[in-house]
Amino acid sequence: MSLIEKKHETLKEIVDIIESWTDRDRETLLRQLKMKKALRLARRIDKKSKLKRTVTDKEIADIVHDFRNGK
Amino acid sequence: MISEMGNSFVADTHIWISFFYRNRLEEILQKCLTKNIYFKSCNEQLKEFSAVYHYPQIKDKKLLPLSLKIYTDLLINATDSYEPQKRFSLLHDYKDNYLIDLAHQTNSTLISDDKGFRTIKKLSSPKVKIISLKKFYSLIEE
Numbered sequence: 001m002s003l004i005e006k007k008h009e010t011l012k013e014i015v016d017i018i019e020s021w022t023d024r025d026r027e028t029l030l031r032q033l034k035m036k037k038a039l040r041l042a043r044r045i046d047k048k049s050k051l052k053r054t055v056t057d058k059e060i061a062d063i064v065h066d067f068r069n070g071k
Numbered sequence: 072m073i074s075e076m077g078n079s080f081v082a083d084t085h086i087w088i089s090f091f092y093r094n095r096l097e098e099i100l101q102k103c104l105t106k107n108i109y110f111k112s113c114n115e116q117l118k119e120f121s122a123v124y125h126y127p128q129i130k131d132k133k134l135l136p137l138s139l140k141i142y143t144d145l146l147i148n149a150t151d152s153y154e155p156q157k158r159f160s161l162l163h164d165y166k167d168n169y170l171i172d173l174a175h176q177t178n179s180t181l182i183s184d185d186k187g188f189r190t191i192k193k194l195s196s197p198k199v200k201i202i203s204l205k206k207f208y209s210l211i212e213e
Contacts, residue, residue: 031151034147035149037144037148038145038148038149039097041144041145042096042097043097044137044141045091045137045141045142046094046095046096046097048136048137053094055132055134057085057204058184060085060088060089060134061083061186061204062186063126063128063132064088064123064185065085065185065186066128067122068187069187
């Protein structure tokens with residue numbers, strides 16, 4: 001068996017395993033993969049947020065409230 | 072306490088901005104993972120976030136210094152997408168009605184400190200639990 005065939009075999013096994021999962025299992029895997037990416041992005045966002053944070057959470061809520069009211 | 076309100080939450084757009092503005096977003100998401108808490112979102116929230124991103128007060132105060140794509144990518148990846156199937160007309164054209172629809176139809180707790188939701192808290196239908204950001208922080212710190 002060539003290396004490519006072996007890889008195909010491995011891929012087929014992976015697909016078989018995933019296909020044997022329930023919808024809930026697949027949903028959990030997808031959520032975990034997405035969250036992994038989200039955590040990577042979160043680290044980037046946190047790094048950039050080193051500025052002095054003078055705006056309070058309440059002020060942010062009020063800004064969005066004003067936006068929604070077209071102010 | 073979390074078991075009382077389920078583990079599904081809808082975070083108002085201003086809550087996401089607060090998460091992005093403080094430099095502890097990774098820590099918050101990690102805590103949510105540990106507590107099996109997950110967020111719901113929808114296209115309308117992405118659209119609203121994109122519009123708010125360009126709002127002068129957000130720009131002037133440099134609340135979101137990175138590109139819009141980074142924030143929307145995070146929103147897409149940190150949330151489960153659900154498109155509300157029907158609309159309640161509760162808040163006289165108030166633009167965040169979609170959050171009530173989303174929270175109600177996904178059986179989620181809404182995290183919001185928007186003054187516009189004070190009326191909703193008094194209504195018996197649709198029954199949507201609304202908590203403050205402070206309360207949410209205390210839940211994940213428990």
